[in-house]
Amino acid sequence: MNIEYTCDECKARLFDVEQLPQPEQRQVHAHLAHCDSCREDLAAIWELKRDATGWRAQPVPRWNRRQLFFEPSPWHFRFQWAASFASVVVLVLVLTEARISTIDGLTIDFAGVEDRFVSQTEFTRQLVSLQEQQQATLDTNVRKLTNQQITTNQLLLRTVLDASREERREELGNMLVLWEADQDQRTMSTEESLRYLIASQVQDRREIEQLSSVILDDNRRF
Amino acid sequence: MFGKATDEQLVTKALAGSERAWFSLVRRYEKRLYNYSVRMTGSPDDAMDILQDILMSVYRNLSSYRGDGVFAAWLFRIASFRCTDCLRRRGRQFVSTDQVDVVDDRGLDIDAHIDTNRGIIGMMGKLPTEQRHVIELKFFQNFTFDEISAQLGISANTAKSRVYAALKKMRESDQPQRLLKEGI
Ligand SMILES: [Zn+2]
Numbered sequence: 001m002n003i004e005y006t007c008d009e010c011k012a013r014l015f016d017v018e019q020l021p022q023p024e025q026r027q028v029h030a031h032l033a034h035c036d037s038c039r040e041d042l043a044a045i046w047e048l049k050r051d052a053t054g055w056r057a058q059p060v061p062r063w064n065r066r067q068l069f070f071e072p073s074p075w076h077f078r079f080q081w082a083a084s085f086a087s088v089v090v091l092v093l094v095l096t097e098a099r100i101s102t103i104d105g106l107t108i109d110f111a112g113v114e115d116r117f118v119s120q121t122e123f124t125r126q127l128v129s130l131q132e133q134q135q136a137t138l139d140t141n142v143r144k145l146t147n148q149q150i151t152t153n154q155l156l157l158r159t160v161l162d163a164s165r166e167e168r169r170e171e172l173g174n175m176l177v178l179w180e181a182d183q184d185q186r187t188m189s190t191e192e193s194l195r196y197l198i199a200s201q202v203q204d205r206r207e208i209e210q211l212s213s214v215i216l217d218d219n220r221r222f
Numbered sequence: 223m224f225g226k227a228t229d230e231q232l233v234t235k236a237l238a239g240s241e242r243a244w245f246s247l248v249r250r251y252e253k254r255l256y257n258y259s260v261r262m263t264g265s266p267d268d269a270m271d272i273l274q275d276i277l278m279s280v281y282r283n284l285s286s287y288r289g290d291g292v293f294a295a296w297l298f299r300i301a302s303f304r305c306t307d308c309l310r311r312r313g314r315q316f317v318s319t320d321q322v323d324v325v326d327d328r329g330l331d332i333d334a335h336i337d338t339n340r341g342i343i344g345m346m347g348k349l350p351t352e353q354r355h356v357i358e359l360k361f362f363q364n365f366t367f368d369e370i371s372a373q374l375g376i377s378a379n380t381a382k383s384r385v386y387a388a389l390k391k392m393r394e395s396d397q398p399q400r401l402l403k404e405g406i
Contacts, residue, residue, distance in 0.1 A: 012382060015360070015367070044389040051345070052361040054338040060256045061270055065248055068274055069281055070241060162241070 005031040010038045014045055070155060091134045095127070229293035237284055248277060251294070254363075255301060261358055262305050264347050268312070276304045298363060299373040302355060309351060348395050353388035356381050 005013075010031040013020055017028055032039050092098075227235075227246065235243030255276055259269035280300050287296055346354050359370045360381075367378040374381065 011386065012379075015382075015385075040393075041386065041389060044393060048357070048361050048389070048392075051338070051342055055257070055261075055342055055362065056336075056339055057253060058257050058260055058266070058339070060252050060273070061266070063270065063274070065245055066241075068278065069244065158241075 007035060007038055011041060014042050091131065230289050233284060233287055233293065251297060258301065258358060259305065261343060261346050261362065262354060264343050272305055272308045275308055276301045279304050295365065295369045295373060298359065302373050306351065345392060349388050349391060353384050356384040357388050360385060
């Protein structure tokens with residue numbers, strides 16, 4: 001009934017031969033009996049499996065997990081400041097009607113060449129509007145930064161709480177160890193006292209017996 | 223008294239905002255992922271970067287894990303993406319075995335283990351990335367071909383062909399050494 005496996009059929013089953021149902025295992029072995037190529041592959045698979053189990057796990061170098069996942073990078077803040085700072089610089093440049101030019105002829109005129117011909121009121125209006133715009137940007141950035149600060153504070157608080165919880169647990173652990181040691185000590189000294197008491201009682205009895213025998217002897221003598 | 227939380231339980235807690243649950247997951251898998259990265263890159267330094275890259279990606283995508291399969295299989299699917307991506311971005315496939323600083327688990331220098339690890343890293347380095355990936359997942363992570371096929375987005379047959387191609391390549395590169403050993 002069994003039709004002989006082809007090489008492809010056999011190779012597809014070589015990885016986990018032991019886990020195949022018995023009839024399939026028999027067919028694989030029947031094919032292997034006369035196929036050098038499949039036998040060679042099976043040997044290579046076994047060798048690789050053996051090599052893989054010989055791998056000695058490398059320890060992970062120490063790293064700051066909390067920082068990676070829960071602490072915002074300092075660059076985040078720096079970039080937010082940079083945006084606000086840029087707005088202020090532009091505002092100053094506009095207010096002072098600065099003109100920047102480079103050697104290769106590029107000129108940026110913050111006062112605006114056309115503005116010289118615009119009426120004084122129009123210029124003031126534009127300036128005020130620009131100023132408001134910059135102020136709004138600045139406000140938004142400050143707000144963002146404040147929110148960020150709040151989140152950071154919350155994170156910090158949570159970290160501190162976590163740490164103190166951990167510390168308290170550790171303290172409780174230490175106290176438990178001390179308490180147990182103390183208990184042990186007490187049990188030991190109680191046992192010792194008992195032993196001493198018993199020993200001394202035995203001693204007492206012995207002394208009383210000796211005393212009574214002495215008295216009895218004395219009585220007999222007189 | 224307390225059983226070990228399952229991956230799924232930890233994911234649920236982490237999604238609800240538990241940092242502790244997330245760190246438990248990280249600790250549970252970081253060594254396996256780190257060793258995976260060492261074998262995939264041949265460089266412990268690169269492996270550390272890749273490990274963090276993988277974990278960051280898993281953390282960001284945690285909400286997309288539906289809990290319908292094995293967490294490890296899902297994790298390694300992301301790991302495969304990130305690792306391939308990192309290798310491509312770095313424009314390098316592997317570092318040479320000589321530069322690999324292999325240490326024993328307990329910080330001891332046990333030559334035999336170090337030699338085995340170096341040998342494995344050297345062998346992996348001779349394979350093209352896609353073959354190395356399949357060898358890693360099949361022989362070191364012990365995934366089934368169906369799982370590998372889902373992780374790499376290839377058919378199980380393609381995965382098997384890649385293993386055979388890798389075995390052939392290993393045998394070829396092994397040949398000169400064997401001949402040398404046998405004194406031919
Ligand atoms: Zn065959």
